Amino acid sequence: MTTSNYKTDVLVIGGGLSGAISSLQLARAGVEVTCLEQGNWTNPHDYPGDKADFELLALKQWHANPNVRNWKVDYRILDDTSDIKPLLFNGVGGSTVLFSAHWMRFLPSDFRVRSLDGVADDWPIKYEDLAPYYDANEIDIGVSGIAGDPAYPDRPEYPLPPLPIQPWGEKIATAHRRLGWHWWPGSNAILSRPYASRRPCVQRSTCRVGCNEGAKSSADRSLWPAAIKAGATLRTGARVSRILTNGQGLASGVLFNDQDGNTHKIEASVVILASHAIGSTRLLLKSANAQFPDGLANSSGQVGHNLMMHPLARVVGLFDEDMASWQGHWGQSIYSMEFAETRPEHDFVRGGKWNLAPTGGPLTAATYPTDGKPVIGEALHDRVTNWLGRSALWGVTAEDLPEAHNRLLLDKDEFDEDGDGLPRLIYKTSENSRRMLAFMTDRVKESFAAAGVTKTLQQSFAPDAGWHPLGTCRMGKSSDSSVVNEWNQCHDIANLYIVDGSTFVTSSSVNPAATIAALARRAVDRIIRERGAPTRTDS
Amino acid sequence: MLDTRQQKLFTELSNVILPGYSEQPAARDIDIADGPLDLMLRSRPDLEQNLLEQLRNYDDATSKDALSYIQSLEITELRSLILIVCATYYMHPVVKQNIGYSGQQAIPLGRGGFGAEELVMEMMEKPKRYRCAD
Numbered sequence: 001m002t003t004s005n006y007k008t009d010v011l012v013i014g015g016g017l018s019g020a021i022s023s024l025q026l027a028r029a030g031v032e033v034t035c036l037e038q039g040n041w042t043n044p045h046d047y048p049g050d051k052a053d054f055e056l057l058a059l060k061q062w063h064a065n066p067n068v069r070n071w072k073v074d075y076r077i078l079d080d081t082s083d084i085k086p087l088l089f090n091g092v093g094g095s096t097v098l099f100s101a102h103w104m105r106f107l108p109s110d111f112r113v114r115s116l117d118g119v120a121d122d123w124p125i126k127y128e129d130l131a132p133y134y135d136a137n138e139i140d141i142g143v144s145g146i147a148g149d150p151a152y153p154d155r156p157e158y159p160l161p162p163l164p165i166q167p168w169g170e171k172i173a174t175a176h177r178r179l180g181w182h183w184w185p186g187s188n189a190i191l192s193r194p195y196a197s198r199r200p201c202v203q204r205s206t207c208r209v210g211c212n213e214g215a216k217s218s219a220d221r222s223l224w225p226a227a228i229k230a231g232a233t234l235r236t237g238a239r240v241s242r243i244l245t246n247g248q249g250l251a252s253g254v255l256f257n258d259q260d261g262n263t264h265k266i267e268a269s270v271v272i273l274a275s276h277a278i279g280s281t282r283l284l285l286k287s288a289n290a291q292f293p294d295g296l297a298n299s300s301g302q303v304g305h306n307l308m309m310h311p312l313a314r315v316v317g318l319f320d321e322d323m324a325s326w327q328g329h330w331g332q333s334i335y336s337m338e339f340a341e342t343r344p345e346h347d348f349v350r351g352g353k354w355n356l357a358p359t360g361g362p363l364t365a366a367t368y369p370t371d372g373k374p375v376i377g378e379a380l381h382d383r384v385t386n387w388l389g390r391s392a393l394w395g396v397t398a399e400d401l402p403e404a405h406n407r408l409l410l411d412k413d414e415f416d417e418d419g420d421g422l423p424r425l426i427y428k429t430s431e432n433s434r435r436m437l438a439f440m441t442d443r444v445k446e447s448f449a450a451a452g453v454t455k456t457l458q459q460s461f462a463p464d465a466g467w468h469p470l471g472t473c474r475m476g477k478s479s480d481s482s483v484v485n486e487w488n489q490c491h492d493i494a495n496l497y498i499v500d501g502s503t504f505v506t507s508s509s510v511n512p513a514a515t516i517a518a519l520a521r522r523a524v525d526r527i528i529r530e531r532g533a534p535t536r537t538d539s
Numbered sequence: 540m541l542d543t544r545q546q547k548l549f550t551e552l553s554n555v556i557l558p559g560y561s562e563q564p565a566a567r568d569i570d571i572a573d574g575p576l577d578l579m580l581r582s583r584p585d586l587e588q589n590l591l592e593q594l595r596n597y598d599d600a601t602s603k604d605a606l607s608y609i610q611s612l613e614i615t616e617l618r619s620l621i622l623i624v625c626a627t628y629y630m631h632p633v634v635k636q637n638i639g640y641s642g643q644q645a646i647p648l649g650r651g652g653f654g655a656e657e658l659v660m661e662m663m664e665k666p667k668r669y670r671c672a673d
Contacts (some may be wrong), residue, residue, distance in 0.1 A: 052642060053582040055628045058585055109670040116670060146653075162653040173655040179626040182668065185653055192648060202645035213645075322639075327646060341670055362640050367622050373614060374621050383561040384629075388638055459626040 003262045004477040007279035008034035008233070009535040010527070011254065011268035011281065015039070016094015017513060018499045019274035020068040020213060020223035021137065025524045027230035034266065035232060036256050038239035039073040039091030044214055044221075049206025055066055058341035061343050062209040064089065064098045065464070072259075073239075075422070077278060078411055082425035084309040084466040088276055091237060093220030095276065096513065100469065101189040101216050102332045102355055103143045104510035105518075108153060109341060111505045113401075114493060116347050117342045120401045123505045124477045127153065133518035133525075141228065141450035141517070142195045145187030149339035160192045160523065162203060167323040168331035170393035173357055175450035176336065183324025186332035186355065189217035189513070196222070196223065205358045206329045208516075216526055218283075238264075241418045243287040243296055243496070249525075250333050251296075251496040270495045274520065277469040277502035281408045282423045293400040297483050297490035303473055304404035310468040311429050313396045313437045314457040316359060317366070317448035318386045325389050328358040333392070339440060340399075340439050340509050348435040350399040353509040354444065359391045369464070370457040386455070396440040398433045400470075425469075429461070437461060468512050473502035474522050488523035500525050541590075548574035548594045549606040556624045562637050566624065569631045579627040592622050 002316065010026050012019045015037030026033040048057040064087035066074035071089045088096045108127040113120045135156055137314065144160035162185040168250050169185075178185040189206065200217040214221045227414040228234060235403040237259035244265075246252040253267035260263075284303050286296040293305050323424040332355035340351040359365070365387035366380060375383055410421030429480065476482025479491035484503050499520035501512050508515070540547060553566035569575055580587050593616065600608050612620065628634055637641070 049611050049643060050645070053579075054643065056579065056582050056630075059622070107669050146659065148659075150662065150665045150667050151669055153667075153669065164648065165654045167654075170655045173658045177658055177661065181661070183658075184662065185655075185659060199650055202647055204643045204645055206643055240583060242557055249587065264657055326640070326643065337668075341668075361643065362635070362638060363622075366625040366629065367618070369618075374617055376556045376609060377558055380621075380625075382555060382561055384638065385561075388640060477590075 004264050006034070008032055008266060008268050010270045010272065011036070011266060012272045014094065014273070014275035014279060014500070015224070015234055015236070016276065017090045017096050017219045018516050019094070020219035020227055021517050021520045022272050022274055022499055022524045023232040024140065024223050024227035024230060024232070025521055026528065027227050027232035028531055029528040030536050031528065031531070032536040033232050035234045036238040036240055036254070036266070037092055037234060037236050038468040040236045041092045041220065042097055042210060044210065045214050047206070047212050048212030049204055049209050050212045052204055052292050054209060055361050058209045062098070062207070064095070065468070066090065075416060078414060078424040079245045080423050082309070082393070083429045084311065084426040084427055084463055086278060086466040086469055088278065088423060090232065092224060094219040096208055096218040096469070097220060098208055099218070099513065100332070100357070102329055102511040103138070103145070103187045103189045104335070104353070105152060106130070106508045106510060106515050107151070107340065110506060110508040113350070119349050120506045121236070121476065124475060129429040130515065130518045130522065131155070133521040134514060137303060137517045137521055138448070141189055142191050142198065143187060143189050143224045144192040146185055149184045151182055151184065151340065158187065160195060161180040162186065163190060163192045163329050163331060165187060166325070166358070167321070167326045167332045168319065168325055168358070169356055171319070171451040171466065172392070172447060173334060175447055179447070179450050181336060181447070182338040183334050183336045184421040186334050188329060190331050191215045191217065200328050201331055205326060205328050205330045205360070206496040214227050231258050232539065235273055240283060241286065243283060245289060245291055245296065245493070249291060249493060251493055270497070273496070273498045274500050274526070276500055278408060278423055279470050280498055280500055281472040282410070285410050285422045285478050286418065295493045297473070297496060299492050300480055300482060302481065302483050305404045305407045306471040306474050307398035307406040307425065307427055308402055308468070308470040308504065309427055309466050310400050310470070310507055311398045311433045311437055312462040313441050313458065313460055314462055315394045315396070315441055315444045315448065315456050315524060316370070316387065316391050317394070317451065317453035318457070319390045319392070320455055322389045322462050325391055326361050326445045332356060337344070341445060341505055346439065348432045348439065350401065350436070351509055352396050352398045352436055352440045353354045354440070355395050357393045357395060359387060359393050362388055370459050396437060396444060397509050397511070398436045398440070400507045401430060401471065402471050402474065402506060468507065470499065470507050470512060473498050475503045475505050487521060487526050497523055497527070540577065545591070545594050548597050549576065549590070552597060552609065552620065553624045553628070555605045555609055556621060557628050562631060564637070566628055569628065569633060571624070571627055575627045575631050579623070579630060584594070589619055593620055630646060652666055
């Protein structure tokens with residue numbers, strides 16, 4: 001039963017990175033904006049990183065897989081039909097609360113995959129269209145790094161200098177110089193200096209379970225305080241169950257439930273979906289009605305299709321030297337784009353991005369998944385001794401190409417509290433991605449060998465690393481084959497926008513957060529330009 | 540909380556997974572099934588049910604040889620048992636001290652450089668390597 005009605009001008013669904021950027025920009029422009037977030041604020045004092053049992057808590061209570069974490073605000077995702085399990089966080093700041101904060105721009109070629117490599121599709125926008133939004137976001141968010149990377153077009157200097165690349169980063173940098181391979185100091189959404197009243201990194205290396213210091217630029221720390229100060233309204237514990245439409249075929253608002261189970265209605269003139277690829281797609285499908293029987297914005301039939309998951313491999317190199325490699329930022333120490341572009345000699349198209357990281361404490365050393373059967377006995381002691389403090393981890397992300405059969409749908413047998421099918425992921429890793437990961441792990445071992453590593457441990461394919469579900473509401477020029485246009489506006493519903501990773505046409509090999517944020521800012525700036533006068537009475 | 544028999548079984552299994560080695564104590568030597576296990580389960584009460592199930596299975600096994608039992612486990616069960624044992628063992632202060640692990644410390648950043656500045660300058664001077672899109 002609907003117990004109360006509200007009105008706002010612009011409604012944002014989801015308080016993660018793209019929802020925060022959208023709300024911030026709208027509030028700055030004097031637009032009345034309300035954001036509904038199903039989760040809550042997290043308190044940095046609750047993050048386990050500064051506690052003795054943090055590694056144990058990271059595997060359950062603070063796991064990035066909502067099916068494992070199983071908080072009350074989490075919704076179950078059926079992933080037994082997916083090679084890769086999804087990772088995300090439901091709360092203010094969204095997945096940035098737990099992300100590793102790698103802050104990477106797409107390469108120019110990422111927007112022209114069809115033209116350059118004859119596969120997938122081109123984006124309707126190009127790198128230069130996003131560049132100013134990448135620039136502006138880095139200032140608002142607080143990103144550390146150094147300009148001048150030859151893998152990228154020229155760009156302004158980062159607002160903060162790079163974090164230390166650490167001893168293991170220096171070893172690999174030296175090795176890559178010898179190999180003639182690309183490397184670059186990591187760009188991270190982590191503060192290397194005091195910035196915007198926030199404290200810098202203390203190198204505790206627990207970024208993935210939330211930053212106790214607030215040094216990681218998760219959206220709850222970096223963007224929401226400014227957005228609220230600028231006039232945005234953020235309502236937490238507000239789980240949207242339906243996007244509503246009116247007789248004109250426009251979005252008219254949403255129904256949402258508070259944490260006491262009460263249903264509310266909020267009307268809006270513009271609705272912006274910013275709920276993660278899984279959440280937004282799910283909501284479009286859940287919102288099917290007589291006018292839109294296949295789900296909202298789905299006349300193309302593309303909603304839910306082309307799911308990309310960024311297959312990942314990991315290789316740990318064991319050095320002879322004790323480097324206290326459980327410390328540092330986790331964050332990328334350095335990255336390499338040596339094999340990020342298509343090369344004719346490869347048996348795959350596109351490429352992979354490498355990022356180097358520290359390797360955690362003793363429980364991680366003992367239990368980190370690697371190929372083969374786990375070791376016990378003296379071999380287990382040896383593994384911990386050789387790993388702890390003496391190792392570094394190359395993570396390799398493969399660019400995943402869109403395939404229509406990889407998709408998200410609503411299950412027909414298992415249901416959520418609204419009586420709608422639970423989201424189900426159907427995802428099979430492509431042969432192209434498998435070949436790419438096999439090639440990359442061999443090259444990574446060469447990288448380590450050149451740095452003096454005598455032994456590596458690898459996980460050839462990491463099923464537990466689905467940080468980047470993308471592409472299920474793809475962007476395109478044609479309403480026949482895409483869900484949103486080049487401004488993230490739904491082809492079918494002119495006042496409904498989608499500003500998360502679901503709109504990606506292709507996945508690049510790099511971490512998507514910077515591009516999600518840039519797309520959101522660009523879309524919202526256009527909304528602001530086209531709407532004219534402010535709508536908030538105090539603006 | 541384990542009863543006496545369960546404690547004995549857990550100690551047997553733990554001691555195969557983490558025997559005494561070099562300067563490292565055996566799981567038995569830190570009384571792993573007593574206080575250390577209770578401490579671990581306070582952090583992760585969800586693991587208790589799995590542990591009890593594993594101990595029941597071990598108790599019911601025809602062979603009472605802990606190594607044989609462990610070697611017979613499916614990989615998921617084995618990983619689960621190793622997690623319980625290692626989590627308990629590596630949180631013990633004596634073990635942490637022996638392996639030189641002081642926990643994740645807050646270490647303020649220095650005001651120096653980020654490292655390998657000379658190598659960055661070299662890389663900076665290399666030709667642009669990205670492909671032109673248009």
